[in-house]
Amino acid sequence: xxxxxxxxVAKAAPQVPPKPRTWPRTLGIVAVLAxxxxxxxxxxxxxxxIDLGAIAKNWTNGADRIGKMLTPxxxxxxxxxxxxxxxxxxxVVGAAIxxxxxxxxxxxxxxxxNPNAPFRAxxxxxxxxxxxxxxxxxxxxxxxxxxxxxxPGVITLVLFDIGIVVKLVSEAIDSADAAYMEAGRxxxxxxxQINRLTALPQTWPAYVSQVMYSxxxxxxxSAILGLVGAGGIGxxxxxxxxxxxxxxxxxxxLEILIVVVLIELASNVLRKRLR
Amino acid sequence: MTALAVxxxxxxPKPRRLAVKVASWTVAAVVLGAFAGLDIDxxxxxxxxGDLVHYGTLMFSDPDWSMLPEALLQTWRSVxxxxxxxxxxxxxxxxxxxxxxxGVGPLWLRLxxxxxxxxxxxxxxxxxxxIILTVTGLTPFTGALALAIGGIGTHAKWTYExxxxxxxxxxxxxxxxxxxxxxxxxxxxxxxxSPELASLxxxxxxxxxxxSAILGLIGVGGIxxxxxxxxxxxxxxxxxxxxxxxxxVTMSIDAISGAIRRRIMEGAKARGVxxxx
Numbered sequence: 294x295x296x297x298x299x300x301x302v303a304k305a306a307p308q309v310p311p312k313p314r315t316w317p318r319t320l321g322i323v324a325v326l327a328x329x330x331x332x333x334x335x336x337x338x339x340x341x342x343i344d345l346g347a348i349a350k351n352w353t354n355g356a357d358r359i360g361k362m363l364t365p366x367x368x369x370x371x372x373x374x375x376x377x378x379x380x381x382x383x384x385v386v387g388a389a390i391x392x393x394x395x396x397x398x399x400x401x402x403x404x405x406x407n408p409n410a411p412f413r414a415x416x417x418x419x420x421x422x423x424x425x426x427x428x429x430x431x432x433x434x435x436x437x438x439x440x441x442x443x444x445p446g447v448i449t450l451v452l453f454d455i456g457i458v459v460k461l462v463s464e465a466i467d468s469a470d471a472a473y474m475e476a477g478r479x480x481x482x483x484x485x486q487i488n489r490l491t492a493l494p495q496t497w498p499a500y501v502s503q504v505m506y507s508x509x510x511x512x513x514x515s516a517i518l519g520l521v522g523a524g525g526i527g528x529x530x531x532x533x534x535x536x537x538x539x540x541x542x543x544x545x546x547l548e549i550l551i552v553v554v555l556i557e558l559a560s561n562v563l564r565k566r567l568r
Numbered sequence: 569m570t571a572l573a574v575x576x577x578x579x580x581p582k583p584r585r586l587a588v589k590v591a592s593w594t595v596a597a598v599v600l601g602a603f604a605g606l607d608i609d610x611x612x613x614x615x616x617x618g619d620l621v622h623y624g625t626l627m628f629s630d631p632d633w634s635m636l637p638e639a640l641l642q643t644w645r646s647v648x649x650x651x652x653x654x655x656x657x658x659x660x661x662x663x664x665x666x667x668x669x670x671g672v673g674p675l676w677l678r679l680x681x682x683x684x685x686x687x688x689x690x691x692x693x694x695x696x697x698x699i700i701l702t703v704t705g706l707t708p709f710t711g712a713l714a715l716a717i718g719g720i721g722t723h724a725k726w727t728y729e730x731x732x733x734x735x736x737x738x739x740x741x742x743x744x745x746x747x748x749x750x751x752x753x754x755x756x757x758x759x760x761x762s763p764e765l766a767s768l769x770x771x772x773x774x775x776x777x778x779x780s781a782i783l784g785l786i787g788v789g790g791i792x793x794x795x796x797x798x799x800x801x802x803x804x805x806x807x808x809x810x811x812x813x814x815x816x817v818t819m820s821i822d823a824i825s826g827a828i829r830r831r832i833m834e835g836a837k838a839r840g841v842x843x844x845x
Contacts, residue, residue: 330655333648339641340648341708354702362699378605385602425818426811429782430795434807437799438623439616444608448616517694520785521796534698542695550690566591 358539365547366540373529373545380525381552383443383518384511387450392504394451395458399496402459403466405474406488424456428514432523446515446523453514454507458500465499466492498564505560509553516549627808635806639794639813646790647817649708649783650776653715657776658769661720665727672731681724688721697783711788715776726768734760767829774825777818 336342400406401416431452435445469492477487519527526545533542667673668681688696697714704710734757742756784792791814798806 329651333651339644341645341652341712343652343712344704344707344709347704347709351703355699358699358702379607382602382606385599386606389599389602421819421822422815425815425822427778427781427792427814429785430792430811430814433785433796433799434623434811437802438619439612442608443606444612447606447608513692516692517782520694530695546691546695553690563591566587 361539362543362546364540365544366538367544369533369538369541369544370548373526373548376519376526376529377548377552379443380512380515380527383446383450383515383525384508387447387454387511388504388508390447391451391454391458391507392500394455395462395500395504396493398455398459399462399466399500400488400492402463403492405469405471406466406484406492408484420456420459423452424460426452428453429517429521432518432521436522441522441524443524446518446525449518449523450511450514454504454511457510458503458507461503462496462500465496469495502560502564505556505563509556509560512549512552512556516546623804626804627811630805631808631812632803632805633809635809636813639791639810642789642791642794643813643817645708646711646780646784646792647777647821649711649715649780649788649790650773652712653719653780654769654773654776656712656716657719657723658772660716661723661727662765664720665724666731668724669728669731682728685721685724688718689725690721691718693718693779693783694786697786697788701786701788706787706789708789711780711783711790714783714788715779718779719772719776723768723772727765730761730764730768731757763832767832770825770829770832774822777821781814 332338333340334343398416398420402413402420404413407413407416428449431449432445435448439445439448473491473495474487477491482490515523515525515527516530517527519525519529520531522528526549530542530545533539533545664681664684668678668685670678673681693714696718697710700713700717701710704713738760739752739756742752747755780790781792781795784790784794785796787793791810795807795810795814798810
């Protein structure tokens with residue numbers, strides 16, 4: 294990669310090291326990418342059929358809808374307050390429950406705060422499994438289990454939030470300054486004392502910013518949770534889609550955008566105060 | 569400040585944490601209000617563990633493994649959507665993201681591009697897919713396109729942020745030794761940012777694998793489609809197989825892709841070495 298210009302006129306013509314042979318590796322990488330792309334684009338093998346003809350033929354349909362969405366119909370606003378409030382409540386409740394659960398889980402999942410390796414591995418494995426399931430899959434199954442409403446939505450948000458908050462906070466603990474924890478241990482503290490007095494105070498900023506981030510994600514996600522009947526403003530999106538009211542749909546999307554931006558601003562203020 | 573310290577070594581006054589108190593009470597009030605306002609019968613939560621055990625047994629005690637080949641085929645379709653969506657999305661994001669970086673594109677080009685990314689970020693992938701399916705129908709191709717276009721919002725942002733955070737010294741050095749624009753990009757910028765861009769591209773693929781399962785819900789095919797169908801028909805033994813497949817495939821792809829990303833970012837020699845700070 295590094296093609297340093299040969300230092301031209303040195304005294305005794307120093308031996309220029311041979312150029313590293315990178316082309317076989319580059320060729321290998323390109324070949325793997327090309328093969329994967331070819332395989333995924335082969336319908337006979339279950340891949341995706343790339344149908345450019347359809348785009349050429351029907352692109353006006355899409356343009357039509359985008360055009361409709363660009364002229365938001367604000368008359369739908371009064372109907373959105375109630376679902377929007379429900380969305381916000383779900384987002385706050387989901388973030389609060391997961392924030393409470395995330396404290397012990399993060400401490401269990403990080404190396405310095407949980408020296409018990411098998412237990413730590415078990416916690417991490419369970420969290421990886423929780424993270425591997427997409428949010429809407431939880432929602433679909435939970436709606437089938439406990440019925441339509443806000444409850445399956447809140448449980449989905451809690452599961453989703455725990456996945457990200459615990460991962461990032463436990464990584465923050467892993468990379469936190471170990472000297473404090475060593476000092477705590479040297480002073481004869483028990484593991485739980487060390488965790489409470491040295492590990493937690495160091496990770497509060499990371500923790501709060503992750504919880505705020507999860508709140509923001511919750512608002513975004515609950516826009517689609519309603520599609521499967523898990524409550525919130527997504528229910529309205531689904532309804533508007535059913536009636537082809539794309540102008541109203543974009544109003545709702547705008548509303549979500551504004552809420553998300555407001556939460557982002559609030560979390561920036563909070564983060565600055567915590568430093 | 570120092571003058572005070574000399575005179576009276578009295579204990580400093582207790583910090584007035586009024587703002588903190590007000591803030592924490594506000595947060596508590598908001599959380600409690602949200603709990604109270606939600607139309608949830610919290611009594612139902614008591615039945616939840618029982619429900620979970622009940623449905624868990626239905627799903628995982630005797631999974632219908634005869635559905636496995638079909639499940640794997642649909643998973644491959646989802647992964648195909650994710651891959652093509654990531655590929656197309658990354659190419660588009662790179663093309664659009666580079667001119668949006670400060671120091672590369674002019675302001676009149678940067679602002680509208682960044683606005684476009686922000687708008688795309690605001691629209692959920694499902695809504696994008698709803699628009700696209702009027703063009704290409706309920707096909708996996710729609711899913712791939714929705715992932716590609718939906719990905720531009722975040723990925724182009726990462727691209728220009730990566731370029732902006734690249735250390736300027738190398739670029740300056742190339743420019744100082746007489747390099748033009750193309751030389752600056754090729755030798756000054758590309759070697760610095762390409763590892764991170766490659767890593768982000770793989771990360772985009774990981775995200776798309778999850779999102780493609782979600783897009784299945786609106787019927788574009790793949791594992792999400794199959795999962796919705798069987799959940800609605802309450803064929804729990806098949807749903808169990810599907811969940812196992814989703815978890816195993818997602819975790820394997822994450823592991824492989826994560827290993828490659830670490831290799832890209834830290835180089836061959838860093839392998840097996842504890843990251844220091």
